[in-house]
Amino acid sequence: MISYMQICMESTPSELKALKRQIAAAAAREGLSYAKIARICGVHSSQVSRICRGEFRRISQNVLQVCSALGLSGPFATPDMQSDRGWRQVEASARRLWEASDRDSDRVSRLLEVIGTFRSKP
Known part of the structure; x- marks a missing residue:
């Protein structure tokens, strides 16, 4: 779906x-x-x-x-991503956070972006 x-x-x-x-x-x-x-x-x-x-x-x-x-x-997703255990774990976690609303998807997306900014800093 x-x-x-x-x-x-x-x-x-x-x-x-x-x-x-x-x-x-x-x-x-x-x-x-x-x-x-x-x-x-x-x-x-x-x-x-x-x-x-x-x-x-x-x-x-x-x-x-x-x-x-x-x-x-x-x-x-690429076949590699579909078979990658780590990716499936991240996707499952994101889906648990998301409550299927536009507002909530914005919140989850922003949260992931913030995490990404911390990862990219030395």
Whole structure:
């Protein structure tokens, strides 16, 4: 299932690359025009075209809508991340903190950003 949490979390270049490949493959497999995908997901066809060509830098709501229309579901991670025990532990902890609201996702995201600033200091 595609979640709002995926929008709030920063994606690594390898995650984005994997997602772009998944979208392109799903679009080719489904054989739907950009206009048809746009009607299904409610995203403007020019945005659908751009997303299906992999021309995006973050996982936005529009990207998630296109993924849903193409039958893709998250999490959008590389196979290495999906099998990495440490990543699964971090993801599970973040999900326990998050109560599935926009306000709460902002709080959890800010908390993770603060932790990141402490890690980057000498």
